[in-house]
Amino acid sequence: MASHSMATAAILTVMFLCVFSEVIPSSEISEDVEMIDTGDPMTSRIAPPPTQEKSGKQTYADTNSPNYVMTADRLRQIRQELLYPFYDQGGGTDNIGDYQKTIKDHSPQVTKSLNFLLPYFGFGYNYTWVSLHGFLAFSDGPTLSPEYPLEFPITDYPKHSDPSFIGPFYSKCKIGELNGDEVDKRGSGVYFRVERDLPSRTDRLGVELRERLLWDIREGIVGAEWFEPRHAVIVTWKNVTFGGGTIHARKTTNTFQLVLGTDETRTYALYNYKHLGWMTHTEAGGSSEDGSGGTPAFIGFNAGNGTRAFEYKPYSQSPKIFDILSSGHVNGMPGRHIFRVDERIMPGQCIPELFQMTAHSQMLTFAPESGNMLGGTIVNITGPCFTPTKSITCRFNTLRVQGSVINSNRATCVMPPLYATGYIDLFVEVDGSNDLLWKGKFLVETPFQAPELVSFPDNDQLQQDPQKLTIKWDTKNLTMNNNVPVSITLWGYKEDTINPELVYIDTLADSIPNEGRYVIDPKMFQIKKTAWAVDLEIGIITVNITNPSDALGVPYAPVLWSRPIPLAWYMYRQWQEKYGMLWSEQMCERWIVRDRLLKNFASDLPVCPCTLEQALADKGRFHPDPNCDKDGKVNLCYLHQNARHCVHSSMPSQSGGGQQCCYDIFGYLMMTQDNKWGGRPGRAHDLGHIPWNEASKVPSLSHYLHDVAPFFPCCMWNHDHSWWCLTYRFERRPSQNCVGYQPPAVAGVFGDPHIVTFDGMPYTFNGKGEYVLVKSNTDRHRLDIQGRFEQLPNNNYGEVRATTLTTVAARDNQSATVEIRVRPRDAQWRYKLDVIVDHHRVFFDRYPQKIQYFHGVTVYTPSTIQNQSHVIAMFESGAGVEVVENKGHLTARVYLPMTFLNQTRGLFGNWSGIIEDDFVLPDGSSGPIGNTNSLEMMHNSFAMHWNIDEKDASEKGSSLFYHENGKTSSNYNDRLFRPVYYTDPAQIVPLNVTLKANSINEFCGDSLPCKYDYSVTLNKEFAHWSKYYESELINIKENNLKKIISCGALMTPIHGRKSTFKYTPGTEVAFECDPDFVLVGDRKRVCQANGEWSTPAKGGSDKQTESEWFNWVPTKSTRCIEEGEYQSVNSAATAGIVLGVVVPILLIAFFAYTCYRRRKQEHVVNAADPRLRNTTAVEMTKSMIPEKSNGEKGSPSGRHEKSV
Template sequence: QSCFQVSSYSSSMLGGRALQILGLTLPPDGRLLCRFKGEIEQQGIIDEEGHPYCISPLLYETGWISFDVSTDGTNFNRSGEYLSVHPSKADPSFEVTLVNSTLWQNYGTPNMAGQLTMTWNSSLIESKRVNVELWGYREVSRSTAGSSSLQAEISYLYSLGRNISNTGDFSFFPQPREKFSMWELGNIRITASSTSEGERNVQSLWSGGHVLAWHLEQSFRDDPSAWAQRKCLQWDDLERKLPDFLDELIDCPCSLAQARADTGRFHTDYSCNIETGSVCTYHPGSVHCVRAVQASSSHGSGQQCCYDNTGALVLTGDSVGGSTPDRAHDWGSPPYGEPPRVPGFSHWLHDVTSFCYCCLWSDLCHVYLNRRPSSGCRRYQPPKAGVVFGNLHFITFDGLSYTFNGRGEYYLFLSTDKNLSIQARTEQLKLKNVAMKENSSDVIEVRTAGDHLQVLRNQKILPFTEQRWMDLQGVFVFAPSPQNVTVIFSSGAAVELRLHEGAMTATVLLPVEFSNHSLGLLGWMNSDPSDDLTTRSGEVISANATQEEIFTFGAAWNISNMSSLFTYDSHYLLDSYFFPLSHDPAFVPAFSLPLKPDDTLAADMLSMCLGEGAQFCIHDTLISRSLAVGNATLRAYQHHQALMEALKPVVSCGWLPTPRNGKKNGTHYLEGKTLSFTCNEGYILYRSTERTCLQEGTWTGEQPYCITAINFLKLNEQNQLLSLWTLSKCL
């Protein structure tokens, strides 16, 4: 069976995008049958020039989707794959834009009325006339063999416009739809007018998912607050019957710095992103939110953590804009097709529509927050980070630094217990490739390719021209720029690769669960740097070893052909790394580089290489004879130090409530912070007026109460009597 590539290579999981099969030309009147995942068959398209296309189908999952094609209707002898992505991550130029999304989502509530408008790129639908359709999403209970389970359903509901001119915009005045009012979440779809209403898997454009306030029943228009209150209380009653998912969620990082640095377990929530200045609609008062990358194992739930402009974690106990966990992870999780694990839709159904009912359309937000309380950060432990940078300088997870200038392929990190292997290929005193795998995940390899990093999945190049984030088998890959790649594994381990001035830096972040389960060049992670230079046999090399002894230690961590994860896709790589020993014994670096007084680089180098990390900067400047290389090394070291500062553990004493009929001054709950309490007029503060968070993670004082003067006198009398009684017992 022959393989092919497609262009474009990605599509929203809602489907409808034409995927051109490259390297194949067919007669315009020929036959093309496309089969996705071995089960979804549909007719392909052949244009006038003989270019064949398959239309991506509507799916309930993300990731690389395999498909094959037949040109005779029987033999499927050509295969390829495309990337199915979360609707919010699809190419926005292929999306139907809902103009004034706030009006769309809140239509029918006070001051929300009038005409609704949508726009799209008319050139993407090759038809002079189009249909405008509404599709709905729900999760329904299905009974099979005596048991019931939820099943995801995306269905055509009705058309807003038929056979209208394809001008790229459409407006209408929405009317209540009693018959379809039970569908409260959905999408707009634009198709050519030649297609049948509701026909699946045809070339089309989709809007983003949204709450369908604009088509709800007349009773919603008559009294939206009362309608929403009923819905909120119904949701609350349903939540009471569902399994508790909160206990299995990871705690939030305590600070914004930690949240942005812990890339193995948390990733930016694009709806509240400090880097783009997005408005945090669902978290007012926050400036940045992150989501836990992994969904919880049992329930497919997600954690969301939000921070204010001081970098402090915002909690729902203090603000409606606080961090809220999700019953359904926004990005979904395997097995994707089963609710509540459907990417995007399950989250909107279980967590967003209810927010609209309780918080946006009625005054019952306390009901919502009672079911979605912030977890806080008392149990959060930041990861440990190890790095290799510059002309092969290493800083271990426990902070030991050394230089190993070997040429070959080595274990950066190895854990047989956790089944994670991270391997490094070095050449000419530089890091060239990093390959990695955890359990049965895809093998990911990142290598330098001129001025950018190239990513391979199972020895095939991954393109990042359309997508920055990819959901793969057991691993995620995020490439925000051609010089920056982060690989994220299911365990929460992450590998960050950065390229600057031709030099690759690799940072490995490991959760504390990897303590005492790490081997390789980045050391034995146990908070003790003295045993970081541990050999395969368990022998510990002194941290004060000579450069020659360290070189021998590093060389012994070479990999074998049997254990190699690397790609050898050229004669050069085969001859240099595959056939010879994986450590080149003929290459012996210079172990010392004395600075000569008459060196022309000396003055500029010494003025540049200052402060912490100067020794690495000087070493690399001298060995490369390049100030740019030395500066790149210094910057890499400084980046690592900033990362270590961001990941410093902090102590949280946990949230404190505001006394009833009083006020709490302060919302920071970390070590050294002090909260003060006051009472409203007519009330007296009983117990502590201030409480300070101690290093042990406990608060000083006692929880205060605001009570009336009469009750205050009664309590004092009771306390005096209790003291006298206690004293009499002691006499």
């Protein structure tokens, strides 16, 4: 959390739970309280008597004070002692307290049950071995080797044992003798004590131990501000001497202590060194007289099982070992050293000098390890030793900020605003040293990825003119003191130039109590005149301490940021004054004009999958949208109502854009052509784009400004069918309609190991070592994906001659290298898989960090996965690697887009669509073709050729794996390993095994991998998961990634609706209109097998001209028009019928009648004059025309003549 800050450490010392009811006056406590027997459990030699409840919880009888409480004075008093309490009397029938009488020189070890989970170095234990030799072990104790100095972990594990242990002073020890003049008369030897269930304890010892340990840890190491111990282990080695010493040397002794505090998730270890009189036993070259010289004791931690170790330099196995008494200074005490030890070892004290710095991959301990890109996170740092006179500078990537010294072990720096995302280098410089030795990896979170530390529970910030604005924050993220005044401020973000700006707008509240909630009246701010800010469209609200110098003692304080929000609630009146009452329309039009001037970004975005199943299975290009995730912590989908799930493109496109695809409850793609809630492409990806400090490339802020904020004035604050919303939906941010979507190809490996290639060819290969799964080396793609196969452990019948996948490593072009490996069974109590990116372990259990971004690759775990058992890595090329773990059994699947067709080699085959050419050798020649059931042929003639090591071979590449502790590929590669080549269970299962082939066939059914694995391993669970993973891969190939034909978007008529939003062949879509509207055009359309909608029966078309798109002329085939308009159209149609049909009929009738009259007249004339009976009408007409003076026939006009 961003709350891990110096503020907490400064204030925690004065915050306590209760009031003390029984206080021993300080005058009665001597300077050396360890010798006093006062009944005080912190100083007494007599252990309180334990009692045991039926529940198994540990309780203590305390008749004097059954509900013990204490004051701050008492806590300060008991924290002044270096050693925690240990007893040599009482505590049981033996009356020896914590003393371990069975530990002797000849029997130096005893086993103890913890009855709770103790997380240590990635593993989890509920037992321990206590050793006289200065360590606490979690397996058989380490063997004291004659070869010094000691080195851990043991590199040739498992040939030689590599035990897990905590070693405050690991050396060959013996029980020493007292001088006789000691004040502390407790006997020499080893003391062991466990205190359980501390939070529920009310007895005096339980309360005091809990509070003492709690505050010693919280104030002793960064990042422990919220730690509350549930259980404690106290191991004390008192007056132990060195092995091999003379009889006079038995009084040369050491006294030291190990204290463990755990809440069963985190574990902290305190090393307390009271006295060191010797440093080396004689077998390590030490003097037999005083234990000097030689190779001193090992101080540190070993995880065991050949995994990891931490040697505490510069003290361990060094002459500087005596300096450990005067260093540390944890809680201000010389000789106290503290470490966090649950997952990795993190020292809480400074290192006084540089010692083999190159051997340490991360020297700094700091918390928190991540922060909001906008800055304001206070980072507590431990590394070099600090003094008040030294200047401290923190360098976040390239930005330097001045720090403040808290004490010798701790300094703080405030994170500056950083236009970046992902992991960056954090350096600490002392007195301007400008060295790069003190460093670590700091995660910069985008404003949408970071925890929402300032929120708006009622969503008032999204309204135009809300009556109130409720602001909420967690008070503890600022300070534990709720009376400390805080301020609330408003900031605006703009990109008017190439340089983006975050500008201060106003103070919303000043010096208010830190109560975690505040309600403001927006109208009080709407009347303000801020003309310079009226063009700002989005803003961010912050909460911070008003006077940090007074409250915290440092000149800066943590800043809590909201996520970006619209500014209508603040600018409502000012926007009305500038744009008029229809200000939202004007602002939308202003954005449309501005967006049209920018370059096109949609052409290089990935095409949306057609169905939710495809989107979930496309693991190389799309990941869940955190704001609308069906499996997410909060599935709001506020901007995509009725959506079941949305996905987002994993990486920015070449132009910096991002694709978003949303799916309805039926799993179909939602499109803005149907309503405003469909998924929308973005001009700016949430990750931003390099360089992150330029306009339209800033993570989260550019995306919100260009793609999210315009949605409010255009659609949310306007009618869905308004010109502005339609323009937003159809022109500026239209949904991608999935036409042309090409599902990726998938290949996988599982079980013992069984491989299915991209083209679907299954085969079995039991290689042992590191191999190429996928290799692509072209001008466009340079992809390397490798797998490590290790031999299965022995079963009850001996060696298992088979291997299984344990690790996958991948890199794409110049991306970071991602390695995903299964953890040992005993280390799976919390995390199932380790994720290592560029040699740096990363974790995904915290919700805001479920998705993390690295150079060229996005890595995430699904929202429902809390144990890191399912990890997906997505590369810029569109390639995806998915690793899934169940009960320690691994499967890996690789997803490749069409751009990799005919460009892959390796165990996953040549992806060409033809299975016959899958097995290509590294030199390009063809491997075996034919029967893949010949396991020996596949093993020798094909698969073994893809074995790799550290040598860089151009056709295979070199090993990508992170080899720790001096290991190389040769520690894993075994080219002589011979697996079982038979495939028939009857030939595989040993005769002395009760398992029969019939039982195998009955359990596995038709699954050949299951039968083979059951037969070889004799492990039913192993066979079950092979069958399960095989079924999953088949389902992904045949169903989830099946190509779907889409007819694309069919626009819903404005003021109308469709019967379905489906768009697959065979879909029949019926149209209806809203009340008071009438449907004009086709009432039904059908999606045809060729991916086209049926041709409109009326001859219309869905194609629209550029002018129609810009002016939103709806589809010509189907429209919904108002009834009044429909009636007008009908009247016009009727008039057209009258003019076009009736009038011509009347004209024809008139002409017919005229002809009839003329004929009738001719008949009458002919009957009267026989001379004219044979004269035509024309001739008769001509004879009737008078002659002109020139003898020509006359004409009244040319018109008449032309008419004739």
